[in-house]
Amino acid sequence: MLDIAEELHRWAAQGRDFAVATVVAVSGSGPRGPGAALAVDTDGTALGSVSGGCVEGAVYELCRQALEDGETVLERFCHSDEDAFAAGLTCGGVIDVLVTPVRAADPARPVLASALAAAARGEAAAVARIVSGPPGLTGRALAVRPDGSYQGGFGVHPELDRTAVAEAGALLETGRTGTLEIGAEGSRCGVPVTVLVESSVPPPRMIVFGAIDFASALVRAGVFLGHRVTVCDARPVFATRARFPEADEIVVDWPHRYLERTEIDARTVLCVLTHDAKFDVPLLRLALRLPVAYVGAMGSRRTHLDRTARLREAGVTDRELARLHSPIGLDLGARTPEETAVSIAAEIVATRRGGTGLPLTGAPTPIHRDSDREPDRASASVAGSGPTE
Incomplete structure (x- = not known):
């Protein structure tokens, strides 16, 4: 209802x-x-x-x-x-x-x-x-x-x-x-x-760090999925309402400083598209220690290896790094910003719902799965689903 x-x-x-x-x-x-x-x-x-x-x-x-x-x-x-x-x-x-x-x-x-x-x-x-x-x-x-x-x-x-x-x-x-x-x-x-x-x-939050062309398509995908979307970038010339009209909020600040002061919860999704070590490392060092639903970072496999090495030097543990989705998104063969946004959105949904990301054709897994089931309690047994969005 x-x-x-x-x-x-x-x-x-x-x-x-x-x-x-x-x-x-x-x-x-x-x-x-x-x-x-x-x-x-x-x-x-x-x-x-x-x-x-x-x-x-x-x-x-x-x-x-x-x-x-x-x-x-x-x-x-x-x-x-x-x-x-x-x-x-x-x-x-x-x-x-x-x-x-x-x-x-x-x-x-x-x-x-x-x-x-x-x-x-x-x-x-x-x-x-x-x-x-x-x-x-x-x-x-x-x-x-x-x-x-x-x-x-x-x-x-x-x-x-x-x-x-x-x-x-x-x-x-x-x-x-x-x-x-x-x-x-x-x-x-x-x-x-x-x-x-x-x-x-x-609605759950999606925070997109990095006001690049790919971010515009991801903002639209986030809104479509029912998120309240924030775009954050330290460069005021790029973080503008004209470039991101669908975003609920646009913030001009260093990404890690904004993440330190903003409200997050267990449903929050963090997408790091900054693609620059001076932004990525301090941001991900903080993000991977927060109780959020998803942390993804854009970049090539070479960028990922370099970023991982830098994060380890900054004190990020292997357990924390295991939470990082990098390179961000599922393997859809995406090329355009819109296709890449679909790839990222699909990974976010799969992470939340416990999906495999594999084609349903011939898959042994159920199409509809109850991945958000609440544990039973002493006073009542509970069976349920995820949030109504």
């Missing part, structure tokens, strides 16, 4: 009634992960997607029905071999979809509207909804803020709310979406409760 927060927030602000269908779980091959949503208003207008097309029609009708009767339902869709026209996933997977009405009189509306408003503003927010449990609880919701405070509740027992808030806060901290299986003891209602937690966090 939070993946279409901006549009849904506008609907809520306009007083529209709508129903939202959200992917709760995916088994096998599925085109979209947990948190993907399709919403339908009373006029029949639809936005979003839960499956890339193969079950959209059936989910659309479920949303229309939920608007009429006010009932929250959990529906499973799977591959249909018997009837080619039946609603099913042709990719062979199984998805569970939660369909929730969000009408003016529904108790969950203020809670969902609050989470949608925060996500639409680009603030971190999470919403937890009961997917399955005792009769009458499905669809009840609470919204969780980064400071641990929350709005709404499940109306069963304070312990259930506290458990869900704690687990949702942990998922929110890393921008994850997934389901929680809270046991009977934690739920205090006699039976286990399944809770879907959707997280929305500000």
Whole structure:
């Protein structure tokens, strides 16, 4: 639901009634992960997607029905071999979809509207909804803020709310979406409760060091992937808005000095295109010691060997050097700046998702992999996906 927060927030602000269908779980091959949503208003207008097309029609009708009767339902869709026209996933997977009405009189509306408003503003927010449990609880919701405070509740027992808030806060901290299986003891209602937690966090950062021609194409690729992109270069004649109109931020400073003072996190991507030892070495010496998602540096193999030697002289350890993607990008045979940007973007995605970079044709690995799975905890088992971007 939070993946279409901006549009849904506008609907809520306009007083529209709508129903939202959200992917709760995916088994096998599925085109979209947990948190993907399709919403339908009373006029029949639809936005979003839960499956890339193969079950959209059936989910659309479920949303229309939920608007009429006010009932929250959990529906499973799977591959249909018997009837080619039946609603099913042709990719062979199984998805569970939660369909929730969000009408003016529904108790969950203020809670969902609050989470949608925060996500639409680009603030971190999470919403937890009961997917399955005792009769009458499905669809009840609470919204969780980064400071641990929350709005709404499940109306069963304070312990259930506290458990869900704690687990949702942990998922929110890393921008994850997934389901929680809270046991009977934690739920205090006699039976286990399944809770879907959707997280929305500000977009991850991509910092491109070096205002060269290749950087312009990489900026566009970064924006396309949903990053907030900064270009940094010490040369004011090159680091200009005219050269990088798509960048969110342009900084004129020595790269290592800027990296020392800017905010980064575990999702931040650092792309070093400066291709000059006086910039590269102090920058990479710092970057390889930071808890970021990716550090890549452009250059030929000869440049890489020279750079590696300089970094070792500067005190960078072999373990730190192992984090460096250099020469940057996957081997696509890229020549142009645009092709090179695709190569770099592909390596960033593969690093984040645990991909091999090999052709899918004939590959033994699954197409859709759950590489961002959160470890199980004592109070609840968690299965989820990466951030909603």
